[in-house]
Amino acid sequence: MATIAFIGLGNMGGPMAANLAKAGHEVRAFDLSSKALDEAKSQGCSVANSAQEAAKGADFVISMLPAGKHVRGLYVDGDTPLFDVLSTEALVIDCSTIDADTARDVATAGAEKGIGFVDAPVSGGVGGAKAGALTFIVGGSEAQFAQAKPVLEPMAKNIFHAGDHGAGQIAKVCNNMLLSILMAGTCEAINMGVKNGLDPAVLSEIMKQSSGGNWALNGYNPYPGVMENAPASNGYQGGFQVDLMFKDLGLAMDVSQLSASPVPMGSAARSLFNLHKANGNGKLDFSSLMQFYQDKDA
Numbered sequence: 001m002a003t004i005a006f007i008g009l010g011n012m013g014g015p016m017a018a019n020l021a022k023a024g025h026e027v028r029a030f031d032l033s034s035k036a037l038d039e040a041k042s043q044g045c046s047v048a049n050s051a052q053e054a055a056k057g058a059d060f061v062i063s064m065l066p067a068g069k070h071v072r073g074l075y076v077d078g079d080t081p082l083f084d085v086l087s088t089e090a091l092v093i094d095c096s097t098i099d100a101d102t103a104r105d106v107a108t109a110g111a112e113k114g115i116g117f118v119d120a121p122v123s124g125g126v127g128g129a130k131a132g133a134l135t136f137i138v139g140g141s142e143a144q145f146a147q148a149k150p151v152l153e154p155m156a157k158n159i160f161h162a163g164d165h166g167a168g169q170i171a172k173v174c175n176n177m178l179l180s181i182l183m184a185g186t187c188e189a190i191n192m193g194v195k196n197g198l199d200p201a202v203l204s205e206i207m208k209q210s211s212g213g214n215w216a217l218n219g220y221n222p223y224p225g226v227m228e229n230a231p232a233s234n235g236y237q238g239g240f241q242v243d244l245m246f247k248d249l250g251l252a253m254d255v256s257q258l259s260a261s262p263v264p265m266g267s268a269a270r271s272l273f274n275l276h277k278a279n280g281n282g283k284l285d286f287s288s289l290m291q292f293y294q295d296k297d298a
């Protein structure tokens with residue numbers, strides 16, 4: 001069993017750290033939020049006073065942070081970057097969704113100090129994190145992938161090696177751009193059906209069994225009350241925030257620009273999520289885009 005420093009215990013990181021502790025690893029948890037630390041303690045993790053304290057002597061550091069600036073701040077910048085604390089035996093596994101350039105830069109900064117780093121963003125949402133059924137998309141060398149895999153297993157349903165450093169982030173951004181398009185289309189279709197007198201649950205079941213079936217409709221229905229465990233049935237709380245989807249769509253637009261890849265559907269989805277965020281919905285789950293389509297006086 002390994003000693004793992006786990007940094008970032010939010011909607012995703014909290015349950016991921018809990019699953020590692022449940023599997024018998026020694027998990028030293030750190031987050032800026034004391035509430036998140038209390039929860040990690042109740043799930044069998046030990047709690048550190050700083051990221052540096054958690055990382056000292058650890059075999060692995062796993063991070064699950066909002067964006068690239070947080071990841072760079074943890075490992076490379078700041079007063080005591082973790083690359084100054086870790087041993088050369090340690091492997092850093094960053095599961096945050098960030099831009100591929102930052103992932104490559106941080107990997108290079110680690111390599112200069114003899115410390116391995118892989119990008120390993122995930123898919124599967126909070127439900128997947130709780131169930132230990134995430135898909136990990138890893139960017140790094142073959143040897144680093146082999147080193148990371150056993151530690152990821154208690155949190156995973158699938159573990160893919162996408163390619164070298166940064167490849168995990170590129171694959172993740174392609175996936176989330178597609179997800180945003182599927183969610184927007186699903187909201188649009190359900191709203192039109194409901195406005196024409198259909199029951200949202202009946203319509204959803206019909207489309208699930210027909211050619212419109214997709215992940216957003218099948219497992220994450222955006223209409224309140226249709227799917228008991230979906231964020232839509234819980235006031236759009238928890239889940240995957242509009243702010244984070246908006247960030248991911250910004251990353252997708254950067255990748256599109258740099259590679260001259262046409263993304264008209266992704267651009268449209270980004271505009272929709274931008275308007276929805278501008279209306280004050282950034283902290284809601286991304287399926288709340290449903291409200292964007294609904295009549296406000298209905």
Ligand code: NAD
Pocket residue numbers: 007008009010011012013030031032033036051064065066067070074095096097098122123124125126239240241244
């Ligand atoms: P979150 O906002 O719930 O959690 C982020 C956590 O990081 C917070 O608890 C915050 O206090 C902590 N944090 C920030 N800076 C820190 C620092 N310097 N040191 C220690 N802790 C720090 O976000 P989340 O939903 O858990 O998402 C985390 C990452 O996972 C994001 O990059 C997101 O894009 C990605 N992701 C989220 C989902 C999802 O469904 N929520 C799915 C796949 C990927």
